[in-house]
Amino acid sequence: MAQWEAVVGLEVHVELKTNTKIFCNSSTEFGGDPNTHVCPVCMGLPGVLPVLNKKVLEYAVKAGLALNCEIAPFSKFDRKNYYYPDLPKNYQISQYDLPIAEHGYLDIEAEKENKRIGITRVHMEEDAGKLVHQGTIMTTPYSLVDYNRTGVPLIEIVSEPDMRTAEEARAYLEKLKAIIQYTGVSDCKMEEGSLRCDVNISVRPTGETEFGTKAEIKNMNSFKALQKALEYEIERQIDVLEDGGTIVQETRTWDEEKGVTVSMRSKEEAHDYRYFPDPDLVPVVMEDEWVEEIKGSLPELPDDRKKRYIEAYGLSEYDATVLTMAKEMSDYFEEVLEYFPQPKIVSNWMMGDLTGLLNASQVEIENCRVSPTQLAELLKLIDKGTISGKIAKSVLEEMVATGKDPAKIVEEKGLVQISDQGELEKIIEEVIVSNPKSVEDYNNGKKQAIGFLVGQTMKATKGKANPGMVNKLLKEKLDQ
Amino acid sequence: MISKKDVEHVALLGRLKLNEEEKEIYTKQLNDILEHAEKLQKLDTKDVTPTAHVLPVKNVFREDEVGDHLPNEKATANAPEKEGNYVKVPKIM
Numbered sequence: 001m002a003q004w005e006a007v008v009g010l011e012v013h014v015e016l017k018t019n020t021k022i023f024c025n026s027s028t029e030f031g032g033d034p035n036t037h038v039c040p041v042c043m044g045l046p047g048v049l050p051v052l053n054k055k056v057l058e059y060a061v062k063a064g065l066a067l068n069c070e071i072a073p074f075s076k077f078d079r080k081n082y083y084y085p086d087l088p089k090n091y092q093i094s095q096y097d098l099p100i101a102e103h104g105y106l107d108i109e110a111e112k113e114n115k116r117i118g119i120t121r122v123h124m125e126e127d128a129g130k131l132v133h134q135g136t137i138m139t140t141p142y143s144l145v146d147y148n149r150t151g152v153p154l155i156e157i158v159s160e161p162d163m164r165t166a167e168e169a170r171a172y173l174e175k176l177k178a179i180i181q182y183t184g185v186s187d188c189k190m191e192e193g194s195l196r197c198d199v200n201i202s203v204r205p206t207g208e209t210e211f212g213t214k215a216e217i218k219n220m221n222s223f224k225a226l227q228k229a230l231e232y233e234i235e236r237q238i239d240v241l242e243d244g245g246t247i248v249q250e251t252r253t254w255d256e257e258k259g260v261t262v263s264m265r266s267k268e269e270a271h272d273y274r275y276f277p278d279p280d281l282v283p284v285v286m287e288d289e290w291v292e293e294i295k296g297s298l299p300e301l302p303d304d305r306k307k308r309y310i311e312a313y314g315l316s317e318y319d320a321t322v323l324t325m326a327k328e329m330s331d332y333f334e335e336v337l338e339y340f341p342q343p344k345i346v347s348n349w350m351m352g353d354l355t356g357l358l359n360a361s362q363v364e365i366e367n368c369r370v371s372p373t374q375l376a377e378l379l380k381l382i383d384k385g386t387i388s389g390k391i392a393k394s395v396l397e398e399m400v401a402t403g404k405d406p407a408k409i410v411e412e413k414g415l416v417q418i419s420d421q422g423e424l425e426k427i428i429e430e431v432i433v434s435n436p437k438s439v440e441d442y443n444n445g446k447k448q449a450i451g452f453l454v455g456q457t458m459k460a461t462k463g464k465a466n467p468g469m470v471n472k473l474l475k476e477k478l479d480q
Numbered sequence: 481m482i483s484k485k486d487v488e489h490v491a492l493l494g495r496l497k498l499n500e501e502e503k504e505i506y507t508k509q510l511n512d513i514l515e516h517a518e519k520l521q522k523l524d525t526k527d528v529t530p531t532a533h534v535l536p537v538k539n540v541f542r543e544d545e546v547g548d549h550l551p552n553e554k555a556t557a558n559a560p561e562k563e564g565n566y567v568k569v570p571k572i573m
Contacts, residue, residue: 020542025546033565034552035556036555043555054544083493132566147555147567272489272493282533283539
């Protein structure tokens, strides 16, 4: 049986976080009543003149620089012609042969290996309107169009066909999302559609250098969906070829419920976009000085931040990767550190208990009810010996559920750690009296019997005893 | 040379419905235009930079400030069919 390898490239659309649309001053705000954030320009009425939003250009250049691209000194806009009801002008303003940025890359880690994925280009374009269907696109009797999204600025980021597995594709998209999020030009929310991903995929016998016939897959709304869709499609194409069939070049859609990709072939009309320069828009010339200025405004990016966490904070590679993967997580970490500058401890609590509790209640870190200052307060309480680490876990659980201050929870529930020697000695004496068997074991050389006695003491104090002191005091008593 | 089939293809892309007589006329007219363009093709343009825009203008921008919107009734006034605030269209895949 021949060995197969997949060849995968991604086209990612990212909505830029500007106040207004790319070529007019209609609002980009999400969730307005249908067809109310529109004007004659984005509705494509005759005689209007589109003018480029300066911020869109700056954001596109910023994203291009963050992706290690060369910025084009000369760039222009073109019309991509096609008929579709979500496109009121019957063409989309995009960039064809002179995109704003080209020849970039980003580095991923997948299957324990580092790999550099090329970025072919980054270009600016306008988004189309939104079609609303009743039920699914297959069964809807008609469609409704909302043009509020028409003209919302997008950048399209096209990768080289450098990925070979579904996992690499996922790692690429995760990294891309992180980088773009750090630059602040987009929120990159896949569920809300501000980051959308199409995939080109083909398979070929391992060792072959020519590409096989590719299929394009759309409609994957999460990282998990991307990976699952690719795993399915790779298997599907291999099956077709091994059965002696051929791959049809087509667009397929991912059916999340059934876990399959489905052909969207409607008409066998080849795309014929007849691109030509948009005469309404003038060329964009980027002087070096301006590019440098934008470069200077780039924040610390995920790879640099990760390096800093490892080198300056002594975190493990894994912890540093997870903490920097999403900007929200990393920003949270940084803020906790401002109030409690012990990176390893903060990292352990965030990666362990906090993440666990958030996952269990399916809450994202940005919606977490525990503020970074509150987490820092909790860690200070442990640090000062007010509560034990064990008690802190239950306090954190309550904080996640209620958003209350840790000091308040500790006070309300009387969780202050018992570090009073006199009080602890009294409890320990009681434990010794009521567990003569363990005491005997200990005295006969079974030193591990002390563990049981520590446990009994903790139990008697409902976990509030200072564990270090309990150990020390018990030993002293038993060795007397 | 443009054939009648090319004209039919372009008409389909432009969503134009042409009758037989029109197809004949446009085939001839498009060929005349291309013939003229062919003469231009013969010029030596080795040292001429490609034209992206007919005017020597560059970098015209707007600031990112929200302006007036069309009210919904006006925005959808030309729609053949409506439903609520939406424009209603046949389902298209």
